[in-house]
Amino acid sequence: MPDDLEIIYDQHAQSLFAFLLNLTRNEADTRDVLQEVFTRIARQPDLFLAIRDQRSFLMRLAHNAAIDQIRRCGARDRYHEQFGSDQPGIFDPENQADEPAFRAALTGALAELPADQRAVVHLKLWEDLTFEQIGVVLEISPNTAASRYRYGLDKLRAALRPLYEEIK
Numbered sequence: 814m815p816d817d818l819e820i821i822y823d824q825h826a827q828s829l830f831a832f833l834l835n836l837t838r839n840e841a842d843t844r845d846v847l848q849e850v851f852t853r854i855a856r857q858p859d860l861f862l863a864i865r866d867q868r869s870f871l872m873r874l875a876h877n878a879a880i881d882q883i884r885r886c887g888a889r890d891r892y893h894e895q896f897g898s899d900q901p902g903i904f905d906p907e908n909q910a911d912e913p914a915f916r917a918a919l920t921g922a923l924a925e926l927p928a929d930q931r932a933v934v935h936l937k938l939w940e941d942l943t944f945e946q947i948g949v950v951l952e953i954s955p956n957t958a959a960s961r962y963r964y965g966l967d968k969l970r971a972a973l974r975p976l977y978e979e980i981k
Contacts, residue, residue, distance in 0.1 A: 849878050
């Protein structure tokens with residue numbers, strides 16, 4: 814087991830949780846997958862021996878574990894049906910008056926994105942990964958990651974423009 818597993822957890826668990834919540838759209842599944850990722854690391858310490866970028870590696874492990882969880886549960890159809898339903902909040906609370914309305918609109922707009930675009934947008938905006946790193950995490954080319962990001966941002970802009978104009 815890596816000597817610094819606790820440090821790795823402290824450094825990456827919050828961003829992994831947000832990423833997984835964005836993928837699974839279910840807090841219980843997110844917690845299960847996060848636990849699975851760190852249990853796997855604890856049981857297979859050699860996983861960390863040859864990696865260069867811990868963050869990208871953990872994101873990839875988390876992504877693959879989330880996909881496995883979705884497949885295991887036979888939830889692919891249920892997963893797609895829940896896009897428009899009650900969405901868990903994935904953003905930290907703020908104290909500005911318009912912030913709750915914006916957060917709700919952003920959460921809803923993110924939920925409307927196709928899963929592949931939502932994953933790329935999350936990794937780029939909230940995890941600050943490069944398209945190359947996103948490609949490694951999601952096992953796609955950097956160009957595919959960039960195009961999914963562009964399409965996702967276009968959809969988010971269109972969905973949030975009315976709220977932005979109202980708040981402005």
